[in-house]
Amino acid sequence: MKRLILIVWFISAMIYAQNMRQSSLYSLFSDNKAFQVGDAITIIVLESSQASNNAETSAGRNSSLSANLAGGIDKTSLPKTDITLGTDNSFTGSGSTKTTGVVKTKISAIVDSVYENGNMRIRGSRKIVINGEEQLIKITGIVRPSDISSDNSVYSYNISDAEITFEGSGLIDSSQKPGILTRLFHWLF
Template sequence: MKHKNIIILSLLFTTAICSQNMSQNAGSSLFSDYKASRVGDAITIIVVESSQASNNAETKTGRSSNLSLSGGFDVNNKTSSSGNATLSTGNDFSGSGSTKTVGVVKTKISATIDSVLSNGNLVIKGSRKISINGEEQMIYIKGIVRPSDIAADNSVLSYNISEAEIVFEGSGIIDNAQKPGWLTKLFHWLF
């Protein structure tokens, strides 16, 4: 009996020392899904952004004025001649303008956890460079993600990122063709 107690105590002691820490070994556990939560962990950002803005303005003004004079004179109770003078002025203005902007962006980009804030939220940063036939497109993303917004496949929708900065930049022949030339820039600067 004494030997059984020693064996049971040694098993309990070994189990207590070698117990599994679920937060450190979640990737190898059979009972939990691994979610990105530590610095350096990868996370997939699904960028689904759409924006729409419109502004309309219309102005109409008008002013008109008329001045009329008429008169005559008599000589020996006879009306001899009369004169009329008329002066008219007018001013009309009509102006209108409208702007409309629509933007839709859909892409996926991988990012890494840069730091973990004291409240558990994750600061993420990521970039991707795509080059096709001399055209380069850079995509940058950064922001703060709540751990509860991370799906089981370690993806986050972009509208769940607070303080999100999503930047698309391009360079190449098409980008250069969309910019005004130096002569056009000079004329705009002068006039």
């Protein structure tokens, strides 16, 4: 009888074996990391970009032509004549551009899909409205499981094919745009 109970218990344990990933959700000793569709993950956005470009051009051309005439008839001298012809052409141009941007924020995302190699496509957005100013932050990309830290977060620079979008609307945004007449004159000229 004991053998029969032991065999039934062993067979039922084999049939209803637990998935290790499911068991890790309830374990005291495992990390709670995103690994399947629908799981949440925290993205720590730390982006910094800086670019500058400088260009200078200088060109010049100078030419001149001159002639002197002098002489006389019998013992009378003719007035001295000088003819000078000259041209001058020069161009100088310069330009420079400089762009700097820094973004720091945290945003939660959801695992959209999981690829065969374990990489996950994530997407997330956050909308913040303060005093009528609306700010929308969106993020999408692909995350490797090895880049996810034990607190279920990943840095934005570890996301491949990352698309991070910051959009704003409100009084400040509209005051930074040129007026209708200015845009019309820029379009015409």
